[in-house]
Amino acid sequence: MTRGENEQNLYWLVARNDLRGDANRGSVSLSRAVDTWYLLCAGNMQQRSPCYPGYTGGGKKNLDLTGTS
Amino acid sequence: MMSYEQIVSEAARAARAAKRHGKRPVFLSALSADGIRNAEPVPFLGDYVPRGFKRLHVRDTFGERYGHGTADGEALLVDSSGFGSRGELALTVQEFAEFTQLHPGYAYGILEAGQFQVVIGVFKHSGKEVA
Numbered sequence: 001m002t003r004g005e006n007e008q009n010l011y012w013l014v015a016r017n018d019l020r021g022d023a024n025r026g027s028v029s030l031s032r033a034v035d036t037w038y039l040l041c042a043g044n045m046q047q048r049s050p051c052y053p054g055y056t057g058g059g060k061k062n063l064d065l066t067g068t069s
Numbered sequence: 070m071m072s073y074e075q076i077v078s079e080a081a082r083a084a085r086a087a088k089r090h091g092k093r094p095v096f097l098s099a100l101s102a103d104g105i106r107n108a109e110p111v112p113f114l115g116d117y118v119p120r121g122f123k124r125l126h127v128r129d130t131f132g133e134r135y136g137h138g139t140a141d142g143e144a145l146l147v148d149s150s151g152f153g154s155r156g157e158l159a160l161t162v163q164e165f166a167e168f169t170q171l172h173p174g175y176a177y178g179i180l181e182a183g184q185f186q187v188v189i190g191v192f193k194h195s196g197k198e199v200a
Contacts, residue, residue, distance in 0.1 A: 033151030035105040036162040040149045043095075043110030044182050046086075049079070051149070051182075 071184045080181045084115025087178075093119045094176035094192040100169040105162060111189060114178035122176065122192045130191070131172060135160075138180070138188035150185040159186045 041051030086092075092112045100108055118124055127135050128142025136142030137158040145168070148159040155161055160168065169175070172191075181188040 032162065035102075036149055036151045038106045038110065039108055039162055039165075040111055040147065040179070040187055044113045044149075044179055044187065046079075046083070046113070049113075049182060 076181050076183055080115040082115070083113040083179070083182075084117040087112065087114045087117040087119075091119075092117070092178075094122055094178040094190070096174075096176045096194075097166075097169040098173035098175070100166045102163050102166050105166055111177050111179050111187075113182060114190070115180060118192070121195050123195060125175070125191045125193055127191055131168075135168070138190075143190075144180055145189040145191065147187050147189050148185065149182070149187045152185065165189070 037051070041049075044051050046052060092114060094114065095109045095111055097108060097111075124143075126143050127138070127145055129136075135145055138144035138146040145165065146159045147165045148157070148161050151162075153159050153161045155164060169177075174193075176192040176194060178190050178192060179187050180190045
């Protein structure tokens with residue numbers, strides 16, 4: 001995975017978290033999401049992983065926020 | 070939401086892939102909060118334990134604060150969504166970094182990946198001195 005792909009996946013993750021919109025927790029910290037993505041999701045990246053941009057979460061279609069698919 | 074069966078199935082698949090590709094737990098000694106983005110990502114190993122490594126029982130080794138990844142305290146539970154807060158059962162990624170600083174010399178691998186948390190195993194390498 002290239003750095004550029006990393007960045008795309010990262011933006012997707014952050015956008016997904018924002019869309020999740022947990023009102024009780026407030027907005028996700030961008031810095032925290034970035035750190036989390038680099039350390040945990042990048043090592044867990046596979047097609048059926050929650051960290052993967054195309055992950056469908058049990059059949060629901062994700063929005064394409066990366067513009068790559 | 071991922072079912073438990075999905076999580077177990079993904080972990081089994083990850084274990085096969087890890088063995089096939091020779092993945093190893095990653096050493097994250099003294100990982101600083103600033104250094105997280107430059108650190109090697111924690112690999113998804115499932116229940117695969119590479120030769121030369123031993124997986125530690127987290128609660129027995131590091132105490133009651135840790136080990137919420139499994140019912141009997143075998144592994145760390147770490148937030149992978151960015152939504153977690155300090156003091157919850159799942160460590161935030163910064164708390165995980167602090168754990169690596171407090172306990173240098175260990176290696177880490179993802180055992181299970183749920184939708185919002187990952188279960189992380191702590192490994193000791195038999196050929197490496199552990200502080």
